Amino acid sequence: MTTKPKLTIEDIAKAAGVTIKTVSRVFNNAPNVRQQKRDLVLGVARDLGYRPNISARQLASKRSFVISHFHDNPNTDYLSEIYEGMRRACSEQGFYAVAEKLAPQKGSYRQALLDYLVRFEVDGMILSPPISDDVAVIREIEKRNIPYALISPGKKKKSAINVFIDEKNAGRSITDYLIARGHDQLAFISGLDSHAASRQREAGFWEAIEVAQIPKKNAVRLAGDFSMQSGFAAFDNLMKKAPHVTGIFAANDEMAVGTIVAALRNGKKVPQDLSVVGFDDSPFARAMWPAITSLAQPVNEMAHLSTQKLIEWVHAEALGQSRFEFSTEIIIRESCS
Amino acid sequence: MTTKPKLTIEDIAKAAGVTIKTVSRVFNNAPNVRQQKRDLVLGVARDLGYRPNISARQLASKRSFVISHFHDNPNTDYLSEIYEGMRRACSEQGFYAVAEKLAPQKGSYRQALLDYLVRFEVDGMILSPPISDDVAVIREIEKRNIPYALISPGKKKKSAINVFIDEKNAGRSITDYLIARGHDQLAFISGLDSHAASRQREAGFWEAIEVAQIPKKNAVRLAGDFSMQSGFAAFDNLMKKAPHVTGIFAANDEMAVGTIVAALRNGKKVPQDLSVVGFDDSPFARAMWPAITSLAQPVNEMAHLSTQKLIEWVHAEALGQSRFEFSTEIIIRESCS
DNA sequence: CGTTAAGATGACAGCGTTGTCAAACGGCGT
């Protein structure tokens, strides 16, 4: 069992004929190192297979090299995408990605965050809905001057990195799609109203209807909460309130699945009798049968970029550009006639 | 902005009137500290709100305090449960839980693991299926003497912590349930054959049939791969091969969902025309309509215990008891007539 | 060429903890 000799910065310095400080500079992308030496050091380090010791770095620099994602979203697929995007960006930069579920107390995540920060050090944080809209949380973060990024926030913050899609426009375009396929009796199944995104998607829904000059009474709003169950319930509701509806826009895929299953149970054919579109392009949408037409947002990329920008912010100790809009795409599948 | 003074071990030592080494001993549960001093130090530390600095600990002790879970399982709910169980155990002990998805190369996860270990230090690892059965991976781990735990391994290892349920017995009992409800025309939808668990569940299925003296020809095996799509396909297959079947046991919930959706599409009522049971008690099972009767294994608890035992192993530098069997439970819902 | 200032490099003291080993303590048998 050959115990690896565990290289230190000193070994590299010796091998490259410089001092440890120069090696340190190279590995921190610090300025004032001749390009030639930089290459030399990197070459030697690569050949020997050297990796800086994280703990020593943390201890000496008083940074944690940790980017933490705080969330409270039961959608594990969404979380996985975010985590994967973070992980990619972090490992490129020698940082660590961590995910932490926060539990609200009296509607705010403030206390949970504080509890966390007592125990752990983070260099930067990423917040996703609904935490990205918790003003008490944001106040605490700003008080501590911790760089942070908001994914899909309801309100953009000047002093943060904001990564988002145009939710309203996305809602508008997928509704337009439904209308273009000939539907003029429509329903929107909402998510939780506490999620700004749901409200904005709905705004897009109504805008599309107005622009298409469809009478408002031909469209109905059904309350949901992003869960599959609420999709079942929404369908039942629909049958009572507006059985003539043929096109449904659910604010997320889970509810779309619920709606479709409920429809099948009631002997309706999808998409022949009822067209349903979802939102998020989650595995649900891909896996369902019929596969669900859905609006895809590049969550993984969004998390990747936020993390990159966050790390730049940590290094530069200053926030650069703060708003990054991503474009969306309608993934057309079979749930729409 | 009151910058927290950042307590060090020295502050505690001073406040308690001992040296830092004694404080260190207390925080490491080291032997040879008078109980009275131990209490004193702990009291002072609690009052002042002291937390040992992780990086310094890592640096000085050459341990990472990281327990890593290596997986390659698309079921994010399963992964979340494991992670949560690990996180609980870790935070109790001042350790860190990390999850890493490994990608196989030529059927083995060995290279992916090696790539990971070059970059990161771990004190212990947890492997879940299918990696828990990759002999090349296990060989590498043992070569390095890293404590490790296997969740639901196909073959138990003497030199590892094994945490598992009796898969065969579980398969047997849920099939018994189906039989007890009057079904004598049965089908089993398998998962990936590379997962030992699927094979064992199937063995239980056939055992139940044999014991109940149901003719073998009244039972059929349909190949699946744990995905919802394969559940759709399995149903189609079933209609061709054995349309008289009334009771289906799917090796996981996703396939159960797929089967039910396909059945609904084909005008069959669940559970009136067809009974379906799943396995894992995943959110799918809870959320589906009809909600699916499923076999629950305490994944969270299993991960929690593995992590605890792993940390004990790290501290003691020796493996104690190595086998921990967990019991399962049939969660009865509405998918079975 | 000498001067100067910016740029490149180095020496060295921490960072907060644990490991090692030596010293002090305390209980027991005589």
Added chain:
DNA sequence: ACGCCGTTTGACAACGCTGTCATCTTAACG
């Protein structure tokens, strides 16, 4: 009271890196 030995405590040097500040180069300019 003395010596012995196991238990408890302490002093101090690591651990591998970065921050600070001093020193040495270099290139540009007069």
